[in-house]
Amino acid sequence: MTGATREMFYNEALGEALRLEMERDERVIVLGEDIAEHGGAFQVTAGLLDKFGPTRIRQTPISELGIVGAAVGAALTGLRPVVELMYVDFSGLAMDQLVNQAAQNRFMFGGQARVPMVMRTQGGSGRGNAAQHSKSLEAWFTHVAGLKVVMPSTPADAKGLLTSAIRDDDPVIFLEHKLLYRTKGQVPSGEYLVPLGKADVKRAGTDLTIVTWSREVLFSLEAAGKLAADGIEAEVIDLRSLVPLDRDAVLASVRRTHRLLVVHEAIKRGGYGGEIAAIVAEEAFDDLDAPPRRLAGLETPIPYAQHLEKTVVPQVDDIVRVAKELVA
Amino acid sequence: MERPTALDLYRVMRRIRDFEERATVLFGEGKLWGTIHSYAGEEGIAAGVCAHLRDDDWITSTHRGHGHCIAKGADLGRMYAELLGRETGYCRGRGGSMHIADTSKGNLGANGIVGGGIPIATGAALTAKQLGTDQVAVSFFGDGAANQGAFHESANLASIWKLPVIYVCENNQYAESLPVKNAFAIDDISSRAGGYGMPGVRVNGRDVRAVYDAAGELIARARRGEGPAFLVADTYRHEGHYYGDPRKYQSKDEIEGWKTRFDPLVDTRAWITEAKLATAAELDAIDAEVIEEAKRAVAWAEAGPPASPISLPGDVYASY
Ligand SMILES: Cc1ncc(C[n+]2csc(CCOP(=O)(O)OP(=O)(O)O)c2C)c(N)n1
Numbered sequence: 001m002t003g004a005t006r007e008m009f010y011n012e013a014l015g016e017a018l019r020l021e022m023e024r025d026e027r028v029i030v031l032g033e034d035i036a037e038h039g040g041a042f043q044v045t046a047g048l049l050d051k052f053g054p055t056r057i058r059q060t061p062i063s064e065l066g067i068v069g070a071a072v073g074a075a076l077t078g079l080r081p082v083v084e085l086m087y088v089d090f091s092g093l094a095m096d097q098l099v100n101q102a103a104q105n106r107f108m109f110g111g112q113a114r115v116p117m118v119m120r121t122q123g124g125s126g127r128g129n130a131a132q133h134s135k136s137l138e139a140w141f142t143h144v145a146g147l148k149v150v151m152p153s154t155p156a157d158a159k160g161l162l163t164s165a166i167r168d169d170d171p172v173i174f175l176e177h178k179l180l181y182r183t184k185g186q187v188p189s190g191e192y193l194v195p196l197g198k199a200d201v202k203r204a205g206t207d208l209t210i211v212t213w214s215r216e217v218l219f220s221l222e223a224a225g226k227l228a229a230d231g232i233e234a235e236v237i238d239l240r241s242l243v244p245l246d247r248d249a250v251l252a253s254v255r256r257t258h259r260l261l262v263v264h265e266a267i268k269r270g271g272y273g274g275e276i277a278a279i280v281a282e283e284a285f286d287d288l289d290a291p292p293r294r295l296a297g298l299e300t301p302i303p304y305a306q307h308l309e310k311t312v313v314p315q316v317d318d319i320v321r322v323a324k325e326l327v328a
Numbered sequence: 329m330e331r332p333t334a335l336d337l338y339r340v341m342r343r344i345r346d347f348e349e350r351a352t353v354l355f356g357e358g359k360l361w362g363t364i365h366s367y368a369g370e371e372g373i374a375a376g377v378c379a380h381l382r383d384d385d386w387i388t389s390t391h392r393g394h395g396h397c398i399a400k401g402a403d404l405g406r407m408y409a410e411l412l413g414r415e416t417g418y419c420r421g422r423g424g425s426m427h428i429a430d431t432s433k434g435n436l437g438a439n440g441i442v443g444g445g446i447p448i449a450t451g452a453a454l455t456a457k458q459l460g461t462d463q464v465a466v467s468f469f470g471d472g473a474a475n476q477g478a479f480h481e482s483a484n485l486a487s488i489w490k491l492p493v494i495y496v497c498e499n500n501q502y503a504e505s506l507p508v509k510n511a512f513a514i515d516d517i518s519s520r521a522g523g524y525g526m527p528g529v530r531v532n533g534r535d536v537r538a539v540y541d542a543a544g545e546l547i548a549r550a551r552r553g554e555g556p557a558f559l560v561a562d563t564y565r566h567e568g569h570y571y572g573d574p575r576k577y578q579s580k581d582e583i584e585g586w587k588t589r590f591d592p593l594v595d596t597r598a599w600i601t602e603a604k605l606a607t608a609a610e611l612d613a614i615d616a617e618v619i620e621e622a623k624r625a626v627a628w629a630e631a632g633p634p635a636s637p638i639s640l641p642g643d644v645y646a647s648y
Contacts, residue, residue, distance in 0.1 A: 073447060073452040074452065077436070108437070109422075
């Protein structure tokens, strides 16, 4: 990062990206529940109502399907809508519009259509919100041809990726994590773009490659610190964008470290980690000194009790343990 | 009604009927693939509504979408080419009958998902409102779709935001095999409009004049910024739900009876000649022109190259 930066919370960085893009392009509007005076369930749109008024910060009734569908129609006809869906767990209500409409219009209509919309939402566990408000569902969206899937882990990435997502001409599913909103980091001031499809090496290392995203990036970095104390240098790659995927970054790293560990919070079965492991197995098998490993959520809904919640998604010590097994 | 308007409506209706009959023949000849849903019997609705729309107004359509597409001004050759899986088709053979769109004429697409177009038209109306234009959006859908959450959520959004969108429900008495009387506990579907605070109007869909008049008022009202409306047109589909439907849910008497008793093209010819807006010979001449035009369109479509191979990611993503 060069130029001026400011320390900001992740949710403030997202709000700043929205504000700058709304100032830059009047076609950008935000639709969502409780996004006006209240500022959104996670305070991302705080202050935007005063600046842009109720027609551009368009607070909606509780109608996920209607809101997402309206965004699809608005995107097809010239606006650049950003939908805030309160929890990714509610996306099932809007799934037809995402999967059958937004994702496929361009293809189905032979290239006549563009659907420049963003669906921002958040997921993840760690706050005692239990099964219906804590899931990590990115794999659902990565499986749909026509959607892009973005998951920032830091305030700077949050700002830069959201800016790129809003300017992108395809539908982007933008997945935030509820426990990242109050994390802080240096964020470049003014216009700042992080391209979709570019992974970021959050820590360089030589002994194994940890591929991860969203909140598990923070856990992985903490784990890498502990591993370093034991003489193991882990490289931590934050995918940032799952679709498009920066395959080259993953493969190049694995070819140097010869070991792959994928870490994500979502359930392991059918998770996107399987995709990463498969790509590495198909394309870099001969470079591997050990089978690829996946460390991911247990096949269970997220439990409520504080001591239970932690047991179903990878924690720092789990990462340390599996990394050590991998390099042993 | 003025003569040119009447003749335009008749021509559009005849075009649609001819398209459906011709597409059925092409299907029978094994040249089409997948499935088609005939709009025969319902022509007056698309014709009467779209007569009030400009090229920059939008529609969303359904699996039974050929009629809407034609009424909105589509090129028949490109429609046939799409059905025939040609590169020259509207969607380059990627969409087929259930997904024809013509964005140059404001047709945001047919839809294979019952009710799928309703929120999209609502969003298009949001664009008009947001940008301060006087464009309107029309969503066509069936009685079956009126029971989807998509309709209810969209109608509510449109009414609280006063969006320029007209919801046009084509009540053709069936949702696939489900009769309307088993799907609604009300007799008048348009009465649902009251729950959203918008006007609800019910018209006889076999009478293109009634559709034309009602749609004209509601569309003008939306253009003036007075908000959405719900138009329900009672109609009947002459064919089965799809090409090849065994129609086990209907009696022979019903099928034959409706087909002869309910034909908006016969009706339209009758009132045009009775009102002396044109002679039967003039209408026959229009029929002949429509047939010639359609034959040329099919020949053009059949001469087109097959749809090109899928190109990735470009066919799927605008940028990648
Ligand atoms: C969401 C969804 N459910 C079911 C279907 C299968 N299906 C296709 S058309 C149809 C009936 C639709 O009835 P209606 O909306 O009245 O339209 P019509 O066919 O009568 O024109 C059904 C059930 C579908 N395509 N999409």
